[in-house]
Amino acid sequence: MNPFDGFGSPRHDGAEEVADGGDSRCPWARFSSWLECVCVVTFDLELGQAIELVYPQDVKLTEKEKTSICYLSFPDSYSGCLGDTQFSFRLRQSVGRRASKLRDDIYNRDAPVTLQRETAHFFGYVYFRQVKDVSVKRGYFQKSLVLVSRLPYTHLFHSLLQIIAPEFFEKLEPCLEAVCNEIDQWLSPVPGLTLNLPVMGVVLQVRIPSKADKPGGSPVRQTAKENLLPAPTVLPTIHELDLFRCFQSVLIHLQMLWELMLLGEPVVVMAPSPTVSSETVLALVSSISPMKFCCDFRPYFTIHDSEFREYTTRTQAPPNVVLGVTNPYFIKTFQNWPHIVRLGEIRMTGDLPKQVKVKKLSKLKTLDTKPGIYTAYKTFLHKDKILIKRLLKGIQRKRPPEVQSAILRRHLLELTQSFIIPLERYMASLMPLQRSVTPWKTPPQIRPFSQDEFMSTLDHTGPQLTSMLKGDWMGLYRKFFRSPNFDGWYRQRHKEMTQKLESLHLEVVCEADLLGWTKDKSEVEIVDLILKLREKSTFLPEWMEKLEFYEHQYLDFYEHLDVYEHQHLDLYGHQHLDLYKHQHLDLYEHLDLYEHLDVYEHQHLDLYEHLDLYEHLDVYEHQ
Template sequence: MALRAVTADGEDLDELLQRVIPGKDYSCSADRSPSLPWDRFAAWVHCICVVGFDLELGQAVEIIYPPHAKLSDKEKTSICYLSFPDSNSGCLGDTQFCFRIRQSANRRSSHDCLLDQYDRDAPVYLKKDSAHYYGYVYFRQVRDKTLKRGYFQKSLVLLSKLPYVNFFHFLLKLIAPEYFDKNEPCLEAACNDLDRWPAPIPGRTLNLPTMGVVIKVRIPTGQDKPGATQIVQSGDETDTQVSFALPTIHEVDLFRCFCPIFFHVQMIWELVLLGEPLVVMAPSPAESSETVLALVCCVSPLKYCSDFRPYFTIHDSEFKEYTTRTQAPPSVILGVTNPFFAKTLQHWPHIIRIGDMKPAGDIPKQVKVKKLKNLKTLDSKPGVYTSYKTFLGRDEEIIKQVQKGIQQKRPSEAQSAILRRYFLELTQSFIIPLERYVASLMPLQKSISPWKSPPQLKPFSEEEFMKTLEKAGPQLTSRLKGDWIGLYRQFLKSPNFDGWFRSRWKEMTQKLEALHLEALCDADLLIWIQKHTEVEVVDLVLKLKEKLVQAKQHCLPLKQDTLEKLQLHIEAIICSLPEDLQSILLKNGTT
């Protein structure tokens, strides 16, 4: 009799997992077995909100779609303030930007088991954010004499746990203008389109119909070569239906963001890598959010593990926490537009002030690093305000390469690709020695025995790691000179190291569990039970059943036939026991 695993909500775990088995066709054809209503929608988007301006109330959430989507009062308040540009920004026409807020309540359900499956193979920096929502905003402000305020002011906000910045901004460009013209029926139709989409499974090229067009995207996998083009043109006959093929779902225009300060990209990379408190002061939410997201991207493929707020206002619930002078600023990147922050955050150690982003023409003047005491007036010039001393020498080669591109009027996409490759090579040179050392903490496979608990990983030793840098440090792959040892020591104290190490430790622990299960499957357990008491055999059965459930819940890196083999082992051992014990264990098989 097969065991049946259930979730905390009482749903059959096997049935849930079957819905995302690799190779299953997730097409939207009518003859396929449909998911539950709004399951497909929820895999991509939590909800879509309409925020309007009320003369008496100020910003207010007018619509939440689908209506059953849950948002706390605190989340609604945050969305209201963050979905409108600051009053000083003066954004006329249409503008798009992004914000990020803490999820105020843990709403994890059995459906999240599916979402975990979807992004299991995604790179760490593209996995869903379990503790935050991304808010993708399309704001329209136009003069309207028929309204008392004299302006039409409204935002369409798409709330998601997925950091697919480029994709969701593109999606809103299709939905928002139609909604502003045709109102709610258009929004309902768009949401129904989303609820017919295939699941966001990494590695698949997805055709996503919406608003009468088809968007073609591919979500990267953790195994993809970093920097590779995501959309590969094929001779597939369905390509004739594609209206737009997006080359990337998440990358922002690095050159546009870093052009005013590209002389200091080396220093900026170090600040982000070390999780230093950083403020971006920009003239608009669009420029603020784009720059913060570019900063977070510059340590890719390492995941930025500290908090970051692409757009932050004085109304934010964390305002007091982040602006207090009684303690050191937290490890966070803030994007702000209100001039009030120039005074409020003057005690922060690193501030980037940017002007209006314009298409690059002439070579920008070299913006010098300035001391924080110079950031006193609201009209301070654009620049980097910090007293930070870099650990590594400045890379003149990348500066010359970008300068040459500006002189030759190289397209922004090409300039961004150069910067992205530079950051990627720098981060990889830095992280490879750490990867190599942490891999050495894994026990030898010959030490794994089916008759013993899985062996433990060796502890991380900072001094042992530092010794490995003499022969196998970043000097093997990077041309940069400087105090690499000092940079590593500082990094080991940072949230980025903590997040990276926890992730790698979890991966290796799961690998050990998987290897132990494989050893159990290859062992002759029926001979083992002949030499042990019934109590010990029952204990073995219960442990194997627990391991089977955990292997599925934790998505251990196992082949399906290994799990099936373990299931057969359990059933064979149960059948070898007396009938009264068999009935008890089989009855208990619904654990």
């Protein structure tokens, strides 16, 4: 039996040349590895909000995307936004738009799942300025500078805006062009690397997180290898928010909010400003890290959004989405939603802010609705009173906010890991044993996930081993199995395990006695095997030398292939031969295996570099 019979071949997308973020011949290649574009949105007396400038100028945004960016780049109400305001939004890309798949595969392969590039959405990072200006008819200067990206680097891009936006509002387009050219000189983001990013006389030093990092590890430290002038500004994180500031008025309900995020429940955050709205939504979504939030979320959502009708229809149940809104109109619109978080203005004081109360949804009817969490949800787990006491003590002792945030982040991380470790352990048990992977048989299948079998393991290997929290853990798991987050988590883990299995199979094939296997095989079977090995080995280049040895042993098969075809035409028949050619990548038209290999190498670039599930599980257990 051919060891690759019945074994799915990978897809082959268009090859792209990637080096330092893209082909050096492609304009704005490095820039596009960080940003899609930079937009300037202004207020036009006749048109309303309008895009004044898009840079680079050859970036193609659809009219729908432009309209969405226009409305999402300005606060719903300008009255309380005098001065400078920063916030974030997320919008759906237009159908048919395609990014660099190869570049995404390389980055996403090594990045944590929570920091992978978006494939169907853009993030917008906004710096809005509104100041009095008598030279303008409305009496106010109103303009937004927007960084559009598919990377969720919230802290990095808002820090970048704080550097470039004030200068831009003074010098306008020439300043923007210079900044974009500087960004185009940056090295592309590579997980695990520390990069120095110069812009406008400032050097930002950042470390791009890697999936190999220990969750909750130490922040970036300044490297001493280079004597940079000016000295770099070290950003301790590229994506993390000040969780203590975001959650300060809902601390006693943190357990409930974590459960709602874990289960992918529909949630609306009603806030007094787009800053509070976007930060709270992003903080909520990040609360289940390192698990990826697999539902939709909109840090800032307006009535002009293209999905407004989709999300506000009353003819069906609310979708699994977290929305951040500021317009009071939404209080009436979202009355049928099961969970509404109404927030007041964030004020960092020396005392614990007044904690909002959980209230009945029936009380959410008036425009002057008081802050609170309006829901009928009953938590599966009990509150962590020790955490609340610790944070209260920190306030009394004037503990720095960043330390309070670190305590919160550690608590949420440990809570999520306690929940996910039993799932990881059970998932690893579904993997076939390595000794069952043999070179001459189709690789064994991953066993299906059985919810009942998993639940039976919880008595001995459940979250109670790593968490002090009491409650109905089994009930929480049962509801989690019905959520989009479980579906997304399972698909990702199954994909990683499949890649691991393919890697193991290729390894045992390459270490087997292929010469012995070929003794009683026909020439077509041998050539077929070599072609498939060549195809598979592009994912594990370290075995290329061994494969080339086998090729040299059978070089005469390639030289006499045309003769072989004519000799065996009657044996196979024209119809069978055509089918064989189609199934085996036009074998007779692609005799130059080395050229064939180059194409595959560019298409995949170690797409199947595997994840060692057992080592991965050990990491979780130690943590």
